[in-house]
Amino acid sequence: MAARTPIYVSHVERGGRIVEFAGFLMPVLFEGIVAEHERVRNRVGLFDVSHMGEIEITGSSASRFADYVVSNNVGRLDNGQICYTVCCNDDGHVLDDLLVYKFSGERILLVANAVNTAKIFDHLNGVARWDVEIRDLSAPTGQIAVQGPLSRDLLLASDLCSAVRDKIKELAYYRFFTFEHNGSEVILSRTGYTGELGYEIYLPAGASLEAWNELLEVGGDLGAAPIGLGARDTLRFEPCYCLYGHELDEETSPLEAGLSWVVKFKKGDFIGRGALMAEKEAGPARTLAGFEIDDRGIARQGFRVMLEGEEIGRVTSGTFSPTLKKSLALALIRRTAPADSEGYCVDIRGKSVAARRVELPFYKSRSND
Amino acid sequence: MVPEECQFTKEHEWVFVEEGNVAVIGISDYAASELGDIVYIELPEVGSHVKQMDPIGTIEAVKTVADIFSPVSGEIVAVNTDAVSAPEIVNKDPYEDGWFVKIKMNDPGELDVLFDHSEYTEFLGEQEAADADEDDMEEEEE
Numbered sequence: 293m294a295a296r297t298p299i300y301v302s303h304v305e306r307g308g309r310i311v312e313f314a315g316f317l318m319p320v321l322f323e324g325i326v327a328e329h330e331r332v333r334n335r336v337g338l339f340d341v342s343h344m345g346e347i348e349i350t351g352s353s354a355s356r357f358a359d360y361v362v363s364n365n366v367g368r369l370d371n372g373q374i375c376y377t378v379c380c381n382d383d384g385h386v387l388d389d390l391l392v393y394k395f396s397g398e399r400i401l402l403v404a405n406a407v408n409t410a411k412i413f414d415h416l417n418g419v420a421r422w423d424v425e426i427r428d429l430s431a432p433t434g435q436i437a438v439q440g441p442l443s444r445d446l447l448l449a450s451d452l453c454s455a456v457r458d459k460i461k462e463l464a465y466y467r468f469f470t471f472e473h474n475g476s477e478v479i480l481s482r483t484g485y486t487g488e489l490g491y492e493i494y495l496p497a498g499a500s501l502e503a504w505n506e507l508l509e510v511g512g513d514l515g516a517a518p519i520g521l522g523a524r525d526t527l528r529f530e531p532c533y534c535l536y537g538h539e540l541d542e543e544t545s546p547l548e549a550g551l552s553w554v555v556k557f558k559k560g561d562f563i564g565r566g567a568l569m570a571e572k573e574a575g576p577a578r579t580l581a582g583f584e585i586d587d588r589g590i591a592r593q594g595f596r597v598m599l600e601g602e603e604i605g606r607v608t609s610g611t612f613s614p615t616l617k618k619s620l621a622l623a624l625i626r627r628t629a630p631a632d633s634e635g636y637c638v639d640i641r642g643k644s645v646a647a648r649r650v651e652l653p654f655y656k657s658r659s660n661d
Numbered sequence: 662m663v664p665e666e667c668q669f670t671k672e673h674e675w676v677f678v679e680e681g682n683v684a685v686i687g688i689s690d691y692a693a694s695e696l697g698d699i700v701y702i703e704l705p706e707v708g709s710h711v712k713q714m715d716p717i718g719t720i721e722a723v724k725t726v727a728d729i730f731s732p733v734s735g736e737i738v739a740v741n742t743d744a745v746s747a748p749e750i751v752n753k754d755p756y757e758d759g760w761f762v763k764i765k766m767n768d769p770g771e772l773d774v775l776f777d778h779s780e781y782t783e784f785l786g787e788q789e790a791a792d793a794d795e796d797d798m799e800e801e802e803e
Binding site: 320321588590614 | 703719724752
């Protein structure tokens with residue numbers, strides 16, 4: 293049943309522990325989550341993210357249609373610019389969180405979570421209007437994320453990017469460009485899911501394995517190594533990037549999940565706008581909050597957050613932060629709960645453990661400044 | 662402790678019997694590697710009494726949590742506080758520095774139900790084969 297990415301064979305060869313994730317056989321770890329995590333924070337790591345979905349919208353109304361289906365403002369993006377956004381249903385709840393790449397008003401690329409690609413593709417077709425063509429390019433597209441303070445140096449040293457070194461040096465955060473490699477289009481963006489300086493490369497599935505191996509070989513001197521999904525999760529957790537199925541789902545609104553900055557009411561109508569407007573006026577029921585667990589133990593997804601003996605929310609993600617060396621948790625809790633740090637507890641398998649409410653994000657890197 | 666001289670549970674704890682019917686308990690390197698980076702360990706207090714296969718503690722790794730089951734019944738006579746304060750030693754050295762507790766056994770006869778090292782190795786092999794079979798079946802379904 294499970295699909296293999298075009299880079300899968302390399303993960304097996306390099307001793308990756310393989311698990312099924314969103315219908316794909318993916319490496320969860322190679323040398324160990326903490327070691328891989330530290331490698332990305334201090335050096336550079338490579339992620340096979342070919343499981344992610346790429347959905348292209350083309351046609352004279354591509355940008356207009358994208359603005360109708362996502363909450364952020366696509367119309368205001370420059371060509372070559374990217375925005376993070378959510379795609380909501382009519383209730384203003386999150387169908388998926390996406391990156392939107394604007395090539396032009398006539399060509400838009402949406403990058404979806406693997407688990408949601410088919411759902412988003414069907415949703416877009418269900419609400420399609422104006423002059424647009426929607427194509428799921430996930431299968432023929434491979435994706436490699438190069439993340440860490442040395443990611444730029446790695447790309448500059450690679451054959452893959454030899455023709456575009458100056459462009460890489462100038463590339464700003466959430467910008468992209470395309471170039472030709474062996475006759476095919478490659479997209480290179482300064483984006484990522486780790487909080488560090490980093491890049492994501494989209495290339496034909498058939499060219500992905502060769503590029504992956506070349507980057508690992510060239511990056512050897514810089515300390516580059518493959519990174520599994522385990523560290524991908526801890527790396528996104530520390531800067532508090534949402535993960536679909538944890539902080540976001542079809543029961544949660546972007547206003548609750550701390551993503552009001554991607555909801556642009558003034559841009560005009562979009563799916564979910566009415567519900568989100570009403571929610572904004574009434575005040576969202578919940579808010580995303582951060583907690584530090586003082587005692588030993590990890591507050592994992594679904595654990596109850598208590599205040600004076602009353603359940604006020606649930607943990608969405610929790611782990612031991614390899615960078616901060618603390619047990620931390622994100623939780624969706626009642627919005628009106630006090631901002632004071634004291635008085636909270638998390639129920640860790642029947643044991644009430646004190647938790648201090650702390651500000652988000654837990655971690656902010658300087659490598660991406 | 663030399664793994665070859667230990668006995669094992671299906672839950673991947675090892676037992677090494679010292680003089681005076683004292684059982685040293687830990688987890689196998691297979692278990693430590695499956696759990697990944699261990700960040701917290703919770704162990705029982707010295708003086709507490711446990712029964713065979715009672716959960717006597719928990720191991721929190723970055724990605725997962727697991728119970729520790731007591732391979733034998735008896736009284737906890739020592740707890741490895743070094744492992745509690747620096748749990749990574751369990752990943753590094755599960756058979757020596759990474760031991761968990763010592764139990765004064767009530768009934769050494771309970772050891773009879775445990776695997777010896779070669780049986781445990783075989784058990785791990787069978788488990789891996791079963792996992793591989795599942796993968797094969799999945800492939801056939803493709």
